[in-house]
Amino acid sequence: MPDEPARAYFTLFNEIGILAQLSRSMFEARLPPGMLVSHFSVLNHLIRVQDGRTPLDLARSFQVPKTTMTHTLATLEAAGLIETRLNPDDKRSKRVWITVDGRAFRNTAIDSLKPDLERLAERFPLSSVEAVLPTLAALRQVMDADRAS
Amino acid sequence: MPDEPARAYFTLFNEIGILAQLSRSMFEARLPPGMLVSHFSVLNHLIRVQDGRTPLDLARSFQVPKTTMTHTLATLEAAGLIETRLNPDDKRSKRVWITVDGRAFRNTAIDSLKPDLERLAERFPLSSVEAVLPTLAALRQVMDADRAS
DNA sequence: TTGACTTGGTACGATTTCGCACTAGATTGT
DNA sequence: ACAATCTAGTGCGAAATCGTACCAAGTCAA
Numbered sequence: 304m305p306d307e308p309a310r311a312y313f314t315l316f317n318e319i320g321i322l323a324q325l326s327r328s329m330f331e332a333r334l335p336p337g338m339l340v341s342h343f344s345v346l347n348h349l350i351r352v353q354d355g356r357t358p359l360d361l362a363r364s365f366q367v368p369k370t371t372m373t374h375t376l377a378t379l380e381a382a383g384l385i386e387t388r389l390n391p392d393d394k395r396s397k398r399v400w401i402t403v404d405g406r407a408f409r410n411t412a413i414d415s416l417k418p419d420l421e422r423l424a425e426r427f428p429l430s431s432v433e434a435v436l437p438t439l440a441a442l443r444q445v446m447d448a449d450r451a452s
Numbered sequence: 453m454p455d456e457p458a459r460a461y462f463t464l465f466n467e468i469g470i471l472a473q474l475s476r477s478m479f480e481a482r483l484p485p486g487m488l489v490s491h492f493s494v495l496n497h498l499i500r501v502q503d504g505r506t507p508l509d510l511a512r513s514f515q516v517p518k519t520t521m522t523h524t525l526a527t528l529e530a531a532g533l534i535e536t537r538l539n540p541d542d543k544r545s546k547r548v549w550i551t552v553d554g555r556a557f558r559n560t561a562i563d564s565l566k567p568d569l570e571r572l573a574e575r576f577p578l579s580s581v582e583a584v585l586p587t588l589a590a591l592r593q594v595m596d597a598d599r600a601s
Numbered sequence: 602t603t604g605a606c607t608t609g610g611t612a613c614g615a616t617t618t619c620g621c622a623c624t625a626g627a628t629t630g631t
Numbered sequence: 632a633c634a635a636t637c638t639a640g641t642g643c644g645a646a647a648t649c650g651t652a653c654c655a656a657g658t659c660a661a
Contacts, residue, residue, distance in 0.1 A: 311585070317477075320476075321514065339646090344469070359610080362646070366470055366474055367649085370610090372610095374646095376661090378646095393657070423594065426594040429457050429460060433460065433644075439584065440467060447472070449575075518641090519642090520617080527616095527617095543639095545639050546639085559651090
């Protein structure tokens with residue numbers, strides 16, 4: 304691969320990294336102190352996708368090591384936002400459930416983020432989001448598959 | 453803002469976060485043990501943009517707190533990949549220079565990443581990169597400007 | 602059934618990342 | 632000139648993240 308295309312891929316990943324950083328700051332500025340995007344994302348995922356997933360499931364969804372997920376879940380459970388129950392089907396594993404408090408927390412967080420999104424939407428319209436999302440999702444799928452192999 | 457558009461923005465940031473995670477893993481698998489993307493990125497930036505930047509400059513470029521950059525630079529300097537000199541124009545600040553070893557390290561890293569990029573390019577062509585890059589850059593600019601205000 | 606192997610989860614320690622508080626040097630207004 | 636303010640950088644402590652090693656439960660094959 305010649306230098307020029309390689310550079311384009313580097314630039315893409317660089318841009319993605321900085322955007323992840325920027326969105327992280329934006330989100331965390333609105334979350335209560337001590338709450339991080341990692342916590343919010345798990346709660347959001349439990350509602351969006353479904354309750355009752357295993358920790359390993361969640362780790363894979365977010366592409367983080369399972370030890371990281373153990374730690375994140377412990378924090379969420381200590382805060383009463385989730386609860387874990389043993390999985391009767393497989394005694395090695397747990398299942399994670401969001402609590403009433405967890406649901407409320409997630410909804411409040413979303414509400415307090417909306418002003419930021421609205422401001423953002425003025426300069427980066429929904430149509431642009433829809434323009435890039437499929438391509439990014441495709442990239443994710445490719446990288447995901449490659450990683451698994 | 454109704455729920456539906458809000459969800460699209462959430463999905464976008466979720467996708468960006470996971471992609472950042474995936475590219476991080478991909479890069480770090482090729483870097484020597486102990487070397488992280490944060491280190492590589494700084495070296496790359498010093499070559500791409502220019503030597504002789506101040507730590508604060510770099511922190512802003514990567515959107516990380518300045519204490520984080522202090523730590524990253526200390527690690528790089530301990531490894532002999534950069535050196536810092538006092539800035540005669542402003543005695544509060546330093547300037548960061550990449551060393552010969554640093555340059556070599558960065559070039560080696562890029563070479564060892566190329567196979568991954570080539571494999572990626574088979575399924576996610578350069579044209580797709582070029583399709584999303586301008587939009588992502590625009591999003592970055594908008595968020596950057598918003599943050600500064 | 603039993604031994605080899607795989608899978609889900611955690612304990613532990615190292616490192617990164619980050620917020621807060623502080624110092625030294627620069628800048629601004631009067 | 633000089634006090635108030637701002638800026639660059641670091642020290643320190645807390646938390647997140649992650650790799651390694653480990654244990655318990657499940658699977659598979661002979």
